[in-house]
Each structure stands twice: as structure tokens, then as C-alpha cells.
Amino acid sequence: MISIQNNVNADISISLNHYIINSIHLFKYNQSDLYNYIQNKYNENPLICIYEDKIPMSYISKKQTDSQHIIDDILTHFRCILYAQDQLTMEFILHSLNTKGFLEEDPYKISIYTKTPINRVKQLINQLQTYENKGIGTRNMIDFIKFQLKNKDFYNEKLFDLFSTNLEEIHQNSFSFLKDSHVEETEFKKYIDLITAHCNLTPLDAEETLNISPDASIVYGKNGLQVIIHDYLTGGISYEPILIDCNNHPFNAELEKFKTEYEELISILNARKIYLTQVISIIANVQYDYLTGRSDFLNALDQTDLVEQTKLSPATISRLLCNKYIATPRGIFSVKALLSKKSYKNLSVSYIKYVIQDIDGFETLSDNKISKCLAEMGIFISRRTVNKYKNQILGNIKRTSPKRKD
Numbered sequence: 001m002i003s004i005q006n007n008v009n010a011d012i013s014i015s016l017n018h019y020i021i022n023s024i025h026l027f028k029y030n031q032s033d034l035y036n037y038i039q040n041k042y043n044e045n046p047l048i049c050i051y052e053d054k055i056p057m058s059y060i061s062k063k064q065t066d067s068q069h070i071i072d073d074i075l076t077h078f079r080c081i082l083y084a085q086d087q088l089t090m091e092f093i094l095h096s097l098n099t100k101g102f103l104e105e106d107p108y109k110i111s112i113y114t115k116t117p118i119n120r121v122k123q124l125i126n127q128l129q130t131y132e133n134k135g136i137g138t139r140n141m142i143d144f145i146k147f148q149l150k151n152k153d154f155y156n157e158k159l160f161d162l163f164s165t166n167l168e169e170i171h172q173n174s175f176s177f178l179k180d181s182h183v184e185e186t187e188f189k190k191y192i193d194l195i196t197a198h199c200n201l202t203p204l205d206a207e208e209t210l211n212i213s214p215d216a217s218i219v220y221g222k223n224g225l226q227v228i229i230h231d232y233l234t235g236g237i238s239y240e241p242i243l244i245d246c247n248n249h250p251f252n253a254e255l256e257k258f259k260t261e262y263e264e265l266i267s268i269l270n271a272r273k274i275y276l277t278q279v280i281s282i283i284a285n286v287q288y289d290y291l292t293g294r295s296d297f298l299n300a301l302d303q304t305d306l307v308e309q310t311k312l313s314p315a316t317i318s319r320l321l322c323n324k325y326i327a328t329p330r331g332i333f334s335v336k337a338l339l340s341k342k343s344y345k346n347l348s349v350s351y352i353k354y355v356i357q358d359i360d361g362f363e364t365l366s367d368n369k370i371s372k373c374l375a376e377m378g379i380f381i382s383r384r385t386v387n388k389y390k391n392q393i394l395g396n397i398k399r400t401s402p403k404r405k406d
Contacts, residue, residue, distance in 0.1 A: 026268050027275070027319035031215045031230050034272075038237065041265055047258045048265070051236040070204065074131060082124075088323060089114045090124050092334060093137065095325050101136040101203030102144070108392060113337050136203045148199045159183065159191045214327040216276065218284045218291060225284045225291070227277050234269045237262075272320075278310050279320050283338050290338075291328045298340035298350035344381050352379060353389050363394060 029037060042048050071094060078090045092114050096105035107125060111118040128137040133151050138144040142164045149155040158181075163170070166177045170192065175185050217228045239262045242255060282301075289295040306317050324335040340350040352374070356362055359373050367387045374381060 027272055027316060028322045029272075030323050030325070034231055034234075038234070038265075038269075041261070042237075045258050045261055047240055047242070047255070048262055049238045049240045051238065070134075070136075074128070074136070077131065078127075085116065086120070086124060089116045089121060090128065091323055093121075093125060093128060095332070095334065097137065099204070101134070101138075102140055103137045109337070112392075113334055134203050138203065141201050144201070144203055145195060145199045149195070152198055154194055154198060156191065159188060162188065163192065163195065214325045214332055216280050216324070217327040218280065218329070219327075220329065225288065227280045227284060229273050229277055229280075231269065231273055234273060237266065237269075239263075275310070275312060275316065276320050276324070278312075279306055279317065280326060280335070282306060282309050283326075283335065287338050291330050293330060297354035298338065298348055300340060300342040300346055300348035300351075302339050302341045343385070344379055347379065349389070352381065353393055355379065356386070356389055357393050362390065 026034070026037065038050070042050050074094065075091070079087055082090060089110070092110055093103065093105075096103055096110065098104050103125065107121045108118060110116070111121045114121070116124075125137050129135050129147060135144045135147040138147050146155065146160060146164075149160065162177070162181055162183060169175070169177055175188065178185055178188055215230055217230065219226050219228060239259065241259070282305075284291065286299050286301045290298050303314065303317050303321065306312075306321075307314050310317065312320075321335045326333055326335055326338070340348040343349045343352050355374065355377065356370060359365065359370060362370060365373075367383045367390065370390065371381065371383045371386045374386070
């Protein structure tokens with residue numbers, strides 16, 4: 001189990017109002033925002049020093065070669081044209097892409113995690129795909145090829161369906177599947193040649209990378225799981241005072257102001273790191289089995305539980321969870337994606353969905369029958385709730401299952 005002590009540096013005296021005002025912004029910052037915030041403070045205060053040798057070279061390189069990373073261009077583009085909520089949803093979508101530019105998270109889950117209507121999520125994904133016609137955010141290679149063919153007016157539904165459902169035979173240079181299709185082999189091979197000549201296999205090439213860094217990591221340590229917060233610059237900040245005797249009161253006041261600003265910065269950064277570590281440690285402890293692959297469902301844990309266990313305010317918890325991502329043994333997740341509300345007694349929504357999906361033939365069973373099956377297992381929820389969970393499960397299955405041809 002992970003243990004973290006909630007102890008903000010009490011040696012530094014800062015005003016409560018200043019702390020609250022700054023924490024509103026800084027607690028919400030992700031890794032990139034935090035980096036920029038500290039750099040701005042460094043530029044504003046001549047007595048603040050940053051030792052860049054303490055920053056991982058990979059991160060320095062990342063900041064120096066932003067022109068190569070299309071993610072920055074995409075974020076800038078959508079921050080200019082989208083409203084605040086849509087910006088957050090788009091950032092969640094971008095964090096759900098793999099290194100090739102394919103969308104790995106299910107749109108229905110994105111809708112749940114971001115509290116955005118599913119139709120709007122789909123619209124935003126479509127906007128991402130049409131950004132410079134790159135197809136970023138398509139589901140897989142087949143979906144991406146289809147996107148390219150439509151853009152070039154080469155799409156033929158019948159031929160493409162034959163292509164996408166018979167890849168193994170095509171690879172073996174076998175075209176027997178064309179027998180009952182009323183498509184000539186010569187015509188079909190020309191279509192394959194067209195795909196080969198005009199389509200790429202992935203939205204991003206070798207020179208374009210997403211480089212989305214998680215804000216924290218949950219890794220295996222000597223005594224179980226360990227939480228690491230990626231706030232690289234925080235540990236490299238120091239204060240370099242000017243040691244001179246001076247009777248110039250305005251000058252002395254200016255020096256004192258710079259010192260106070262430094263102390264306030266360090267205090268807020270320490271608070272952010274401690275609180276974020278505390279929150280993620282609780283999540284790691286509660287969701288240990290899921291994160292380590294021992295179970296396929298989340299235990300009950302929501303923001304109210306985090307408030308109770310950390311003694312932090314609901315607003316602080318909300319800011320700490322905002323737009324944060326964690327690297328875990330199971331992959332990269334939004335922090336909010338590792339929370340699951342209680343549904344019945346202490347059972348999580350995630351667990352009850354897992355149980356429903358484990359019922360034989362649940363897809364065709366009535367909501368009433370599923371409700372009775374759950375009751376036999378000691379889970380008593382309404383038929384309306386069963387219908388809601390069942391539709392969410394079926395929506396996920398529909399989106400993630402490969403297309404089949406009868």
C-alpha cells in the first residue's frame with residue numbers, strides 16, 4: 001500500500017488569499033502548463049535560478065523541437081476555435097491517441113469521462129480527423145485508408161468492403177472470395193493498386209510524434225506500487241540573493257518582493273505535488289487489482305471519497321483531477337477514468353457492468369431478466385438502471401468490434 005503524509009511546508013509564510021488565487025490556476029495545470037508557468041516566473045524574477053541539468057534531456061529536447069510535434073499545432077488550432085468545455089474534451093481525445101495517431105479510447109467512454117454528449121464527442125473527433133486532412137483520430141489502419149479514399153474521391157463502398165474484409169486472402173494473393181461478388185479480379189486489383197499508390201498506413205509519419213507526457217506515473221516499486229509526479233522543473237528552482245548592504249529602501253523593498261515571490265512559488269509547487277501525490281496514491285491503492293491486471297473492473301471511488309480521505313476541499317480535488325493523465329502498468333489513463341461511482345451499496349458501476357456483461361446472452365435478454373439475474377447475485381438495481389448500463393456496454397462493443405460481412 002502507498003502511504004503519503006499531507007504536509008505542506010509550514011515554514012514559508014504566505015497570505016491565504018494569495019495561496020487560494022494561485023492554487024486555483026496552478027492545481028489545474030498539466031505538465032506542459034506547469035513548465036510554462038515556472039518559465040514565466042523565472043523570466044519575471046531575476047533572483048530565481050533554474051538548474052536545467054536537473055531536467056531530463058528528453059524533456060528539454062521536446063521543448064526545443066516543438067516544430068516537429070504536431071500536437072502543439074493541433075492544440076493551438078483548437079484552442080482558438082473551440083469553447084472551454086470543447087477544448088477540454090479535445091485534449092482528452094488527443095491524450096487518447098497512440099503514437100501513430102489512431103484513437104484508442106472508445107468515444108462513448110470519452111463522453112462519460114468528459115461529461116460531453118456523445119454526438120458532440122463524435123463531432124470533435126471528426127474535426128480532428130479533418131485537421132489538414134491528416135486523418136488523426138481514425139480508429140485503425142482500415143478506417144484511415146477509408147478516410148483517405150473518401151478525401152480523394154476514390155472511395156467505392158463495394159470494392160472497399162471486399163478489400164477490408166479479406167485482407168488475409170489478399171496478402172496470400174488469393175482472390176477466390178470474388179467469386180460471388182460480381183467483381184472482376186482485374187478491376188479489384190486495380191483498386192488495390194490505387195490504394196497502394198495513394199494511401200498511407202498511419203496518420204503520422206516517422207518525423208511527426210505526439211509526445212504527450214503523463215503528469216504522473218504509477219510504477220512497480222520495492223514494496224508495491226509507487227507514485228512519481230513529473231514536475232521536472234520544481235526540483236531545479238533556487239533563489240540566489242544579492243548579498244549587499246544598501247540603505248536604498250525602494251531597492252531593498254524590491255529585493256524583498258522578489259524573495260517573497262520565490263517563497264510563494266515554492267510553497268504552491270510543494271502543495272501541488274503533495275496533494276497530487278496523495279490523490280493518486282489513494283487511487284493506486286483502491287484500484288490496485290485493476291492497475292496490475294488482476295481484475296477487469298474498477299472499485300468504487302469517486303471525488304467525494306477523495307475529499308473525505310484527503311480532507312481537501314471539493315474544489316481543490318476537482319482542480320487536481322482536471323486534465324491530468326497517469327502512466328500505469330496497464331497504460332496511460334485520465335485520472336478521472338480511474339474513478340467509478342457507487343451504484344448499489346459499495347459496488348461500483350464498473351463492477352456491475354462487468355457482472356452484466358458476464359451474463360450469458362445478456363445482449364438479447366430483457367432488462368427485467370437481467371435485473372432478476374443480478375438480484376439472484378444480491379445486486380438489487382432498478383430495471384431503468386440496468387437498461388442504462390446495458391446500452392453503454394452494447395455501445396462500447398459496437399464501437400470496438402471489427403466489422404463483419406454476412
